[in-house]
Amino acid sequence: MQELINKAKELLANGTVVRVxxxxxxxxxxxxxxxxxxxxxxxxxxxxDGFCGANLSKYMIEASKLDGKTLVFLKPCDTYSFNQLIKExxxxxxxxxxxxxxxxxxxxxxxxxxxxIKGIESVEGTExxxxxxxxxxxxxxxxxxxxxxAMLGRCHVCKGKEHxxxxxxIGESKDTKDAERFDAVKAVEAMSPEERFNFxxxxxxxxxxxxxxxxxxxxxxxxxxxFDSNKFDSAQKANVDSFEEKMFHVIRAFHVAxxxxxxxxxxxxxxxxxxxHLFNRKFIKDINEYYGEFQAGAxxxxxxxxxxYTFDDVEPSIVKERG
Amino acid sequence: MYKIAKENLSALFxxxxxxxELYLPVKNGGQTNYAAWDETVEVDIDTLxxxxxxxxxFFPQFETLYNVKREGKKLDLQQEALKDxxxxxxxxxxxxxxxxxxxxxxxxxxxVDTYYAARRAHGIIVAxxxxxxxxxxxxxxxxxxxxxxxxxxxxxxxxxxxxxxKALTEKGEALTASxxxxxxxxxxxxVEAEKAQIRAIVEKLPYxxxxxxxxxxxxxxxxxxxPVWETLYKGCLACGTCTFVCPTCQCYDIKDYTTKDGIQRxxxxxxxxxxxxxxxxxxxxxxxxxxxxxxxxxxxxxxYPANNNGMYACVGCGRCVEKCPSSLNIxxxxxxxxxxxxxxx
Numbered sequence: 159m160q161e162l163i164n165k166a167k168e169l170l171a172n173g174t175v176v177r178v179x180x181x182x183x184x185x186x187x188x189x190x191x192x193x194x195x196x197x198x199x200x201x202x203x204x205x206x207d208g209f210c211g212a213n214l215s216k217y218m219i220e221a222s223k224l225d226g227k228t229l230v231f232l233k234p235c236d237t238y239s240f241n242q243l244i245k246e247x248x249x250x251x252x253x254x255x256x257x258x259x260x261x262x263x264x265x266x267x268x269x270x271x272x273x274x275i276k277g278i279e280s281v282e283g284t285e286x287x288x289x290x291x292x293x294x295x296x297x298x299x300x301x302x303x304x305x306x307x308a309m310l311g312r313c314h315v316c317k318g319k320e321h322x323x324x325x326x327x328i329g330e331s332k333d334t335k336d337a338e339r340f341d342a343v344k345a346v347e348a349m350s351p352e353e354r355f356n357f358x359x360x361x362x363x364x365x366x367x368x369x370x371x372x373x374x375x376x377x378x379x380x381x382x383x384x385f386d387s388n389k390f391d392s393a394q395k396a397n398v399d400s401f402e403e404k405m406f407h408v409i410r411a412f413h414v415a416x417x418x419x420x421x422x423x424x425x426x427x428x429x430x431x432x433x434x435h436l437f438n439r440k441f442i443k444d445i446n447e448y449y450g451e452f453q454a455g456a457x458x459x460x461x462x463x464x465x466x467y468t469f470d471d472v473e474p475s476i477v478k479e480r481g
Numbered sequence: 482m483y484k485i486a487k488e489n490l491s492a493l494f495x496x497x498x499x500x501x502e503l504y505l506p507v508k509n510g511g512q513t514n515y516a517a518w519d520e521t522v523e524v525d526i527d528t529l530x531x532x533x534x535x536x537x538x539f540f541p542q543f544e545t546l547y548n549v550k551r552e553g554k555k556l557d558l559q560q561e562a563l564k565d566x567x568x569x570x571x572x573x574x575x576x577x578x579x580x581x582x583x584x585x586x587x588x589x590x591x592x593v594d595t596y597y598a599a600r601r602a603h604g605i606i607v608a609x610x611x612x613x614x615x616x617x618x619x620x621x622x623x624x625x626x627x628x629x630x631x632x633x634x635x636x637x638x639x640x641x642x643x644x645x646x647k648a649l650t651e652k653g654e655a656l657t658a659s660x661x662x663x664x665x666x667x668x669x670x671x672v673e674a675e676k677a678q679i680r681a682i683v684e685k686l687p688y689x690x691x692x693x694x695x696x697x698x699x700x701x702x703x704x705x706x707x708p709v710w711e712t713l714y715k716g717c718l719a720c721g722t723c724t725f726v727c728p729t730c731q732c733y734d735i736k737d738y739t740t741k742d743g744i745q746r747x748x749x750x751x752x753x754x755x756x757x758x759x760x761x762x763x764x765x766x767x768x769x770x771x772x773x774x775x776x777x778x779x780x781x782x783x784x785y786p787a788n789n790n791g792m793y794a795c796v797g798c799g800r801c802v803e804k805c806p807s808s809l810n811i812x813x814x815x816x817x818x819x820x821x822x823x824x825x826x
Contacts, residue, residue, distance in 0.1 A: 182716075185816060186616060186687065189808035192716040212807065216718075276529070278616050279687065297682055298613060360510055366533065366542065368752075370720035370806045388757050395721065395734065395749060427806035429532055429722050430512050 159206045159285065161328050162231060165257060167198050169229050175255050176226030179217055181210040187280045188267045192217055194228075206231065208284035211264035211310060213423050215239035215249070216376045222250040230254055233261040234331055235312070237322040238419035238455030239376035244323075245458050246417070248379045258321030260286050260329025263305065263313035266426070270294065270308045275301045286329050306336070312422030312435070315339040322456055339420075340443050342436060362407055364430035367395050371407075371424035371434050377414035411437035416445060416464035419455040448472040482672065483646040483657070483664035490526075490644060494518050494571075496660050501605070502568035504538050506531050515570070526572050526639065529615055530800060534728030535577045538570045539600045540584055542725070543749045546596070546735070550743040557743075563599035569656065571607040575630040576620045576798040578608055580728025582632065583796065586789045587731050605652050608633030611679060617799030619688035619812065625796065628679035640675045643667075688797070688812055692819060698787030704779060709817050714774035716807040721752030723801040723810070724777070729794045732758070753777050778814045 166178045182193035183205040190205045192212045213236045221228040232240060237258060243249040265284060270292070277297030283289045283305065292308060294301045306314075315338065319331035346354060372378045372385075385406070411418075420442055424434040445452055449463035449471065485493055497503045498518050507516040508525040512532050516522060533542075550557040581601075588597035608630035611618070620627055630636050634653035638645040645667055648657040657664070683689055696704070724730040734751040737744040751758055753776045759766060767773050785794035801810040 184808055185813060186802075189802070191808040191813075194712075194715055217716075276613060276615050277682070297616070297685055364510055364512055364514075366725045368720050368722040368725045369755075370718065370722045373718040373720040374806050382756075386756055388760060395751065395755065427720075427722075429726060429804040431510065 159204075162206050162257065162259065163201050163204050165326075165328060166195065166201055166204065166229055169255060170196075170198065170201075174227060175229040177221070177224070177228050178204075179214050179221060179228050179230040181205050181212070181231075184209075186278070187282075187284075188265070188270075188278070194221075206259065206286070208263070208265040208286075208288070208305070208308075209267070209281075211266070211426060213239055213374070213376060213421050215243060216374060216379075216423075218249045218254060219243065219376075219379055222248075222253045224253075227253055227255050229257060231257050231259045232321065232324065233259055233264070234319055234321050235261075235317055235419070235421050237324065238317065238453070239421050240455070241322050241458050242417055242419055242455035243376055243379065245455075245462075246379065256321075256324045258324030258327040260327070260331045261319075261334075262286060262332040263309040263316070263334035265292075265305075265308045266310045267308075268431075269310070270303060273301075273303050273307065275303065306334070309334060310422065310426055312420075312425070317420070317453070323458070340439065342433075343440050343443050346436060346440070361432050362404075364432055365407070366430060367406070368429060369395075370427040370429065371432075372410060374423045374427045375410075375414065376419070376421065376423070377417045378410070407432075407434060407437060411441060414438060415441040416452075416462045417454050418442065419453070448476075482667050482669050483661075484643045484667035485646065485664050487639070487642045487644060489663060490524070491520075493644075493660055493663050494524065495520070496663060497569050497571075497656070500659070502566065503571060504535075504568065505571040515572075526609065529574075529611060529613065529618075530798065530803070532800075532804070533726055534580055534798065534800065535570055535573045536580060536584070536728050536730075538568070539581055539604060540588070540597055540731065540733075543747060544596060545745055545747045548740070548743060548745050552742075561596075563595060564603050565599065567603045567605060569605045569607060572609045573606055573630070573633065574609060574611055574798075575625045575627050575632070576618075576796040577728050578606060578630060578632045579620070579623065579625055579796040580798070581606075583729040583785070583789075583792065583794050584731055586792065605635075605656055606633040607635040607637060607653075607656070610636070610638045610675065612639055612675075614679060614682050614686060615799070616687055617802040618683070618686055619691055619797035619799060621683050621686070621689045621797070622691045622693065623793055623795065623797050626680070627683055628676040638672045638675050640671045643671075645669075645672045647672075688799075691812060691815055693782070693793070693815065695818060696782040696786075696793075696815070697791060698783065700783050701779070701787065704783055704818070705775070707818070710771055710775045713809075713814060713817055714771045716809050717754070717770055717774050718807055719754050719756070719770050719773065720806060721754050722804050722806060724752035724754060725750060726800040726804050728796055728798055728800075729781070753780070778811060781811060782815070 169175045178195040181190040182203045184190045188209045190210050195201050214230055215236050244251050279295045282293040290305050291302050313334045314336055316335045418438040422435050445463050452463050503518040504515050505518055506513050506525050508523045513525045513528040514531045514533050515535050545561045547560045588594035611627035614627050634650045636647050648654045732751045733748045735748045737746050753773055781794040795811055
């Protein structure tokens with residue numbers, strides 16, 4: 159972490175950047191927040207540990223509109239989003255100094271709480287070079303759990319340790335993948351239509367239309383979302399009738415298809431624990447099958463399969479047939 | 482005081498639900514929220530906090546106000562029926578009950594909100610003490626006692642596999658009488674010990690000594706103009722999570738759906754985090770996220786107390802602490818002013 163702070167100080171001091179986008183230490187041991195730093199003094203509150211899970215690429219959309227360069231710390235998976243945003247002209251590469259930060263998987267406090275650990279006073283062992291076991295002090299006694307058991311779901315199907323874009327890299331990443339990316343999608347595909355409908359209905363019925371999934375999503379970068387239009391005759395901010403269950407999240411998944419990098423932020427932020435990434439991952443799986451392997455954000459040149467035409471494209475009738 | 486063994490609770494719920502609607506914490510898809518009881522639901526009274534508060538029971542996220550039907554040149558207006566049957570809401574914590582009191586000041590003062598008033602009149606609150614308070618809790622800051630939820634019709638405590646039950650009001654006595662054959666007499670010794678234990682934990686909670694000095698109804702000028710907001714809001718994604726899990730957020734929007742032959746007028750919770758919040762024909766008086774962010778906390782900690790004899794519109798439930806995607810929350814706001822010299826002015 160000190161290396162990151164030193165780098166930030168150096169780049170601020172020599173004028174390379176005018177601000178730093180990173181994480182400010184929280185007031186509990188697990189709630190750092192995405193934050194901008196402009197001075198060396200500000201940086202005293204800078205933190206980087208396992209709980210710094212937010213994808214800062216999204217914040218670079220706004221930072222790109224500001225004067226001067228922003229130093230941004232991106233984890234490997236965040237860099238896919240950054241590339242995709244470059245491709246969509248939503249961020250300005252020239253306005254960013256990217257330090258790729260090492261990652262050994264990010265932590266989810268809910269995963270710790272699900273293990274029956276509550277009244278958490280401190281969590282130790284969260285740093286990049288920390289141990290495999292977290293030591294957790296609670297009001298109800300000291301506990302431990304493995305780092306892996308406390309990781310966000312997305313880290314178990316990690317896309318890899320490589321940064322897709324960076325000016326320099328600090329810290330070494332570790333392999334965290336211990337599951338197959340599309341297994342959960344395959345399980346849903348294997349359901350009967352009735353089971354599948356019930357599964358999604360049960361999940362989506364939990365939606366409270368807080369829009370956290372949309373607002374955190376780097377692919378949701380429209381300046382004004384159609385669902386925020388006051389001329390739109392929909393429930394909009396009410397979790398009502400069957401709109402959420404049948405439409406909202408499905409429409410959103412269609413809209414980000416081919417652009418979604420599978421960063422998993424939607425599922426991380428959902429207050430109701432809806433497995434929203436399953437929709438996006440289903441599209442990714444289908445795109446891979448119909449158009450060949452494609453990873454959004456792996457580079458800034460490749461044309462997206464859904465916005466490109468080749469003679470090898472799958473015929474619509476085949477898509478229809480395969481469902 | 483009475484008690485009932487935990488394994489007999491389903492019989493208790495069945496009995497209550499026999500002649501009243503019963504709402505209680507139910508686990509669905511891994512998340513616990515208040516829902517109507519029936520034999521098929523998975524009751525979860527062990528989880529300390531439901532994701533959403535119990536607010537929906539009195540002020541639902543969505544409700545139809547009336548329907549208008551057109552027949553030729555005639556308009557037929559049908560008001561939605563007001564709640565006219567008693568219902569029981571089981572398991573509310575001290576913070577959530579205080580949340581309802583915050584709503585009362587808004588909806589029960591003139592002009593009275595008849596939809597809300599009907600639900601309040603028919604609601605019977607069975608409260609539950611907080612067996613194991615958690616680090617995000619700070620109800621003590623607002624003078625609440627997690628160990629003794631006394632603002633309810635019935636208070637209960639879960640101790641060693643038994644639910645202790647104490648009626649506090651006439652409504653509570655009547656409910657108790659209706660389930661009496663399932664309850665047995667109990668003395669208060671175990672409950673007193675439980676209360677002491679809860680209070681001892683509350684003392685140790687990291688936020689229990691949060692200072693509200695400098696906040697309150699007189700702080701408008703100082704707080705509104707503070708430069709502290711300029712850095713505080715920056716991580717905010719402008720989603721509505723904090724407002725929708727909050728037990729005291731009371732703002733709503735009213736809209737019409739066009740139906741086949743008329744309109745359905747409904748209201749739903751609104752969020753001051755949203756860009757169309759308080760949008761009027763002449764435009765919007767808050768056009769930046771800084772302004773929207775400031776509005777939310779100024780409302781909780783300054784404007785509401787100014788209009789309600791100093792009562793804060795935060796109850797310390799800590800849901801925003803747990804659920805904000807960016808880990809921002811009201812505690813961080815309060816502390817930011819403490820640390821940056823704004824609170825004492």
